[in-house]
Amino acid sequence: MRSVRVKALLVGVVLLALVGVMATRESGPDRMSTHLVGQGAPPIEGATIDGDVWRLDLQRGRWVVVNFFSTTCVPCVREHPELVAFAEAHAAAGDVRVVTVAFADSPGAVEEFFRANGGDWPVLASDTGRVAVDWGVVAVPESYLVSPAGFVVAKVIGGVVQADLEAMLVEARGS
Amino acid sequence: MNRFRWLALVALVLGALVVSEVATQPVLTNADRAHQLAENFACPVCSGQSVAESDVPIARAIRTEIARMVDEGATDAMVRTELVDSFGQDIDYTPQGSGLTGLVWVLPVVLAVAAVTGLTLALRRWSGLSTGRAGSTEKSSRTMLLVGIAVLAVGAGLLVAQTSGSRGAGETGSGEIRLSTRTLLAQAGVAAPQEAIALYTEVLELQPSNVEALTYRAWALWRSGGQLLARVDINDAVTMDPAYPDARVFRASMLFADEEAAAAAQDLLVLDTLAAPPIVGDLLAASHLRERIASSLAAQGDLLTALTLLDSGIEVTAQPAPLLAERGWLLAVTFEPDLLGLAVEALDEALALEPAHPNALAYRALVRSVLLEDAEGAAADAASFAALADPPTALVELLTTEGLLG
Numbered sequence: 001m002r003s004v005r006v007k008a009l010l011v012g013v014v015l016l017a018l019v020g021v022m023a024t025r026e027s028g029p030d031r032m033s034t035h036l037v038g039q040g041a042p043p044i045e046g047a048t049i050d051g052d053v054w055r056l057d058l059q060r061g062r063w064v065v066v067n068f069f070s071t072t073c074v075p076c077v078r079e080h081p082e083l084v085a086f087a088e089a090h091a092a093a094g095d096v097r098v099v100t101v102a103f104a105d106s107p108g109a110v111e112e113f114f115r116a117n118g119g120d121w122p123v124l125a126s127d128t129g130r131v132a133v134d135w136g137v138v139a140v141p142e143s144y145l146v147s148p149a150g151f152v153v154a155k156v157i158g159g160v161v162q163a164d165l166e167a168m169l170v171e172a173r174g175s
Numbered sequence: 176m177n178r179f180r181w182l183a184l185v186a187l188v189l190g191a192l193v194v195s196e197v198a199t200q201p202v203l204t205n206a207d208r209a210h211q212l213a214e215n216f217a218c219p220v221c222s223g224q225s226v227a228e229s230d231v232p233i234a235r236a237i238r239t240e241i242a243r244m245v246d247e248g249a250t251d252a253m254v255r256t257e258l259v260d261s262f263g264q265d266i267d268y269t270p271q272g273s274g275l276t277g278l279v280w281v282l283p284v285v286l287a288v289a290a291v292t293g294l295t296l297a298l299r300r301w302s303g304l305s306t307g308r309a310g311s312t313e314k315s316s317r318t319m320l321l322v323g324i325a326v327l328a329v330g331a332g333l334l335v336a337q338t339s340g341s342r343g344a345g346e347t348g349s350g351e352i353r354l355s356t357r358t359l360l361a362q363a364g365v366a367a368p369q370e371a372i373a374l375y376t377e378v379l380e381l382q383p384s385n386v387e388a389l390t391y392r393a394w395a396l397w398r399s400g401g402q403l404l405a406r407v408d409i410n411d412a413v414t415m416d417p418a419y420p421d422a423r424v425f426r427a428s429m430l431f432a433d434e435e436a437a438a439a440a441q442d443l444l445v446l447d448t449l450a451a452p453p454i455v456g457d458l459l460a461a462s463h464l465r466e467r468i469a470s471s472l473a474a475q476g477d478l479l480t481a482l483t484l485l486d487s488g489i490e491v492t493a494q495p496a497p498l499l500a501e502r503g504w505l506l507a508v509t510f511e512p513d514l515l516g517l518a519v520e521a522l523d524e525a526l527a528l529e530p531a532h533p534n535a536l537a538y539r540a541l542v543r544s545v546l547l548e549d550a551e552g553a554a555a556d557a558a559s560f561a562a563l564a565d566p567p568t569a570l571v572e573l574l575t576t577e578g579l580l581g
Binding site for chain 2: 035036039040041042043055057058059060061062103104129130132133134135136137138139148149150151
């Protein structure tokens, strides 16, 4: 009888441990949020709204902010002036490039948006589904900082602000 | 004997179970396969919907990507690896075959075997009771049988887990995702030469046609003293992709180091026709490779190729002053009166673009002093040169020899 109790107790402890492990395990969405950070940046290649071909691998040696965007997304529209300010602050030094990948949007609407709101950087707006999948984009806006060596060093889910981007850059540079 | 019969029966049941789990599915059309695969992945932004069911933009994009990969001949494991690489393990409905999640595969097998075993033992017990046979030998045999079955069950469970939960050939023993080639390449880019060579080799084992890995392995080999292997790799890289700029610039550097200036010039001339990343231009500017090749060609009497190489660079670079200075100097040291005007023109242009360019200042000072007999102009250029923070030693010596620096 006593042996049965001990066995039952052991089974209980094992089950409790299992529940504990499951309960404290990192949840899915959190893990997704840091996905790609520390990995090589997936390729980006495509036609810009200006008709040029833009490739991420041709930017090696420079920092690149990859911004996934849509004109129909309110946080994207809100963050846009911050990105413009950030890009302008680095235009003279040429140390950082910004690229926008418009996702699930019409190229015409994107072109019109940039014409009206500024942003003098390459904007890819056609056939960007593959890029979004390669980068694991869940919902726009999402921004990534890519190092000169081609690593994704930071990821921001949601709108960005200039000061945060600058801080991210300083931290990534280690200066 | 009876015991072995039962054991064989259990093994047969387990075998059938394993085979049913891992058996090849019937061949499907690409569209069927793509749809079936889409059902195996969770929509990243929906709750409880698969990629096949959801209509949000990213689910549509993932469906398109799956269909594209299937059409291009990707296996299910390759599609799974690609999506898990991009979105993380949580997108995959198929549980992993390792770690805690692996229990999902192991436990059903173990429980099924336990059920069969229990039923078997119960039947044997009833049979024993009815014939009146029971004793210590019987108990011992039963214990051994149970242990054997337990080992077999766990083994079968692990086999099912490994097979059904596998992420394909690229998976490591721990069940983690193998680093993608792009990550290996990025890591190699910041690694020491020997480590970089190993990483590039790993990429090439996964993807023998990866020209970037081949090119940069060649460069890492060159830097670590493996000149012969480096030349083999770099030639293969250029053959594989003649339009890869990095391969051209590295081969030019290697050829020049091996005193093959004419061949090096040809690689740079091809490079000028390609869309090279800024880092290639930076590398050329920092190493003065083009100027050194041109100077070597001119010294060998091939001034035409030297000038062609410099002119080609002047057209494509954003900072042409060093190349203009070199052009002016090479023209000047021909001592041909017809070329002197062109030489001065190039030097003037270089200094208009970069007034403090040391080579341009030193060259123009010498040209003015020696060829134009313009002592005042030469002294002005020499004074500007002397005011530079860190003038190149070779030029200082040259100007001192000519009496332009005190």
